[in-house]
Amino acid sequence: MIGILVAVLMGLILKSTLFRGTPAPFIIELPPYRWPTPHNVAIQVWEKIKDFLERAVTIILLATVVIWFLGSFDPKFYWTADSSQSILAMLGGLFAPLFLPLGFGNWQAITSLVSGFMAKESIISTMAVVYKAADQGLQTVLQSIFTPASAFSFLIFVLLYPPCIASISTMNKEVGAKWTGFAIVLELATAWIVSFLAYHIALLIL
Numbered sequence: 001m002i003g004i005l006v007a008v009l010m011g012l013i014l015k016s017t018l019f020r021g022t023p024a025p026f027i028i029e030l031p032p033y034r035w036p037t038p039h040n041v042a043i044q045v046w047e048k049i050k051d052f053l054e055r056a057v058t059i060i061l062l063a064t065v066v067i068w069f070l071g072s073f074d075p076k077f078y079w080t081a082d083s084s085q086s087i088l089a090m091l092g093g094l095f096a097p098l099f100l101p102l103g104f105g106n107w108q109a110i111t112s113l114v115s116g117f118m119a120k121e122s123i124i125s126t127m128a129v130v131y132k133a134a135d136q137g138l139q140t141v142l143q144s145i146f147t148p149a150s151a152f153s154f155l156i157f158v159l160l161y162p163p164c165i166a167s168i169s170t171m172n173k174e175v176g177a178k179w180t181g182f183a184i185v186l187e188l189a190t191a192w193i194v195s196f197l198a199y200h201i202a203l204l205i206l
Contacts (some may be wrong), residue, residue, distance in 0.1 A: 002156060002159065002194070002198075003159050003160070006160060006194060010186075010190060014019050015124060018166070028108075035156065045173075052121075055119055055121065059118050059119045059122065059164075060118075060119050060121055060122045060125060062118070063115045063118045063119065063122040063124065063126065064115075064125045064129060065117075065123065067088065067111065067115055067126045067129050068129050070086060070087045070088040070091070071083045071086045071087075071088040071089075071111075071129060071130055072086065073086060073087055074086055074087065075087055075090055083130065083132065084107075088107070088111050089107045089113075090131065091107075091111070092106075092107025092108065092110040092111040092114075093107045095110050096110050098192075099113075101196055101199070102150075102153045102154075102157065102192065102195045102196055102199050103147065103149055103150030103153045103154070103199040104146065104150050104153065104154045106145070107130075108127070108130040108131055111126060112126040112127045112130065113157070113158070113161065116158065116161070116164070117162065117165060117168075118164060118165055119163065119164045119165075119166075120158065120163070120164055124138070127142070130147070147206075148202065148206045149199055149202035149203045149206050152198055152199070152200065152202050153195045153196075153198050153199035153202065154195075156191070156193040156194055156195045156198045157191045157192070157194075159191075160187060160190055160191035160194055160195070161187055161188055161191040162183070162184045162187045162188065165184065168184065168204060170181060171183060
């Protein structure tokens with residue numbers, strides 16, 4: 001519901017600011033609706049499963065390996081058992097202050113968001129790596145780190161911040177680099193503002 005409301009609100013704001021004027025006519029011919037056959041349903045389901053599996057063994061696996069490497073070596077490329085001294089912690093720490101007002105200003109959360117640019121599904125696997133959740137379980141670890149308010153804020157940010165690289169690449173082909181860059185900045189700003197509001201409202205309620 002929040003995603004739908006934000007999309008409608010942003011559409012109204014952009015319509016009254018950047019895209020003012022008479023809208024161009026848009027005509028599309030829709031085919032007649034029919035009940036899907038079991039064969040077509042099976043094909044569609046297989047295509048979705050195949051697409052996810054391909055991403056799982058390529059993009060998501062690659063993102064997890066990269067995160068593991070950056071989290072296992074310090075800036076001098078020496079092996080470190082303390083992930084807080086790793087390259088990953090250093091890079092995440094640079095941006096962590098920006099997310100303190102949202103309730104999750106730690107390098108682990110920021111790192112998982114960065115991996116989400118490759119594929120949002122990789123956020124969970126990244127969290128499992130950076131929080132070293134193999135022994136205790138990811139849910140137990142996250143419950144000890146996130147409060148209900150900060151978890152809600154984090155989920156809102158994940159919902160609204162820019163989609164994966166594949167979507168951004170497609171956007172770039174369709175509308176060009178200028179509007180793609182604008183869309184990325186707008187989505188980041190929108191995600192930050194809505195998460196900020198969600199976090200502080202949740203603090204009053206929860």
